[in-house]
Amino acid sequence: MPDLLQASESDLRELVESARTGNDEAIGELYDRYFLRVFRFVYARTGNTHDAEDIAGEAFLKVVRAIRTFRWQESGFEAWLFRIVRNEVVNHVRKNPAHRQGVDLDAAELVEGRNDIDRSELRLMVQEATRFLPDAQREIIALRFAGGLESAQIAQALGKSESNVRVLQFKALKNLQKILAKQFAWEPSMGGVG
Secondary structure (H helix, E strand, C coil), X not given: CHHHHHHHHHHHHHHHXXXXXXXXXXXXXXXXXXHHXXXXXXXXXXXXXXXXXXXXXXXXXXXXHHHHHCCCCCCCHHHHHHHHHHHHHHHHHHXXXXXXCCCCCCHHHCCECCCCCCHXXXXXXXXXXXXXXXXXXHHHHHHHXXXXXXXXXXXXXXCCCHHHHHHHHHHHHHHHXXXXXXXXXXXXXXXXXX
């Protein structure tokens, strides 16, 4: 398995280097490869499809304009990309505070139990509960579960230590558990999360 990871990392490096020279096909492939993850992260933060499309599109334009300045030693490509996307989301939310949303993620993957609640209802409950998290915790949850980033990538994107990111994620999940228990009189089993 390590060979596959190395191969995909070297493929990504090759693709990014080609995009840095202005290769439109490479830029298009990066867009195709990352747009869905970027869109999911932005949608999780805004809760609005139209805003998510606009912000994701703007973020990719900034990526295309700035890709020549990207340096591998600074961070991985995904962390760099999501730092740009995150900044676009922050600017949007700052300009439109009413658009501040909870994190929309597939909650059924996070918690177990309550077979009487269907997946969509559970997802809505978790999305509503994330509105009560502090901004830093809500952002970590969105990057982790909607953006699909690992702790190291989140740390690079946010300029935090990896241990700080793990602590924030742990606190966010614990806070979600408390919020759900209080708001919805729900007792989730957090088995396997931690």
